[in-house]
C-alpha cells in the first residue's frame with residue numbers, strides 16, 4: 372500500500388475504532404479496483420448523488436460490471452421514477468456515495484436536502500461504501516460543519532442550479548451561530564444533518580480515502 376499521510380492514518384485508526392472499515396488509495400485511478408474488491412457479482416447496487424463517484428469512474432464500473440445497478444441517472448426518468456429508485460435503494464446490497472466530511476475522530480458528517488442519501492447511509496443497504504477525497508478530512512465536527520457551509524454546499528448548490536444564497540455567494544447565509552442556520556428558500560439543500568459515530572454493525576460502512584482531491 373502507498374505511503375499513507377499522517378492525518379489519513381489517524382482517521383483510519385479512528386474509523387476502525389468506530390466499527391467502520393477504512394482504507395486508502397493514492398490516486399483516483401485506483402478507486403474502481405478498490406470498490407470492485409468490496410462488491411460481489413450480482414449485487415444490487417445504488418448510489419447517492421456524488422461528483423466523486425463520477426470523477427473516479429465508479430459509475431462506469433457499476434454500469435459495466437456484473438451488478439444490478441439501480442441507476443438514478445438513467446436518461447428520461449420521471450421524478451416519480453427517480454423517487455422510486457431512491458426507495459428501492461434502501462433494499463440494495465451495496466450503497467455507494469461520498470461523505471461531505473470525515474473527522475480525525477472517525478466521524479462522518481453528511482447534510483442533505485432530499486435526504487435519500489443520508490437515510491441510506493444510516494440504515495437500509497447491507498453495505499455502504501464511501502469514497503472520500505483527502506481534502507474532506509477535517510479535525511473535528513465543528514470544522515465539518517464549516518466545511519459544508521463554505522465549500523461542499525455552495526459548490527453543490529451551484530452545480531445543481533439551486534436558487535440559494537450560497538450558490539450565488541460561495542458561502543452559507545448562516546455561517547455563525549449554529550449548524551442548522553442558513554437560507555430560507557425552498558431550494559435549500561441543507562435540511563437534514565447526519566453524524567455517523569460508532570456503529571453497531573461492524574464494517575457495514577466502508578470508507579475509501581483517495582490521496583487526490585476528488586468531489587466537493
Ligand code: SF4
Nearest residue numbers: 524537543553554561
Ligand atoms: S442553508 Fe442554504 S445557503 Fe446555507 S449552505 Fe445550505 S443551501 Fe446554502
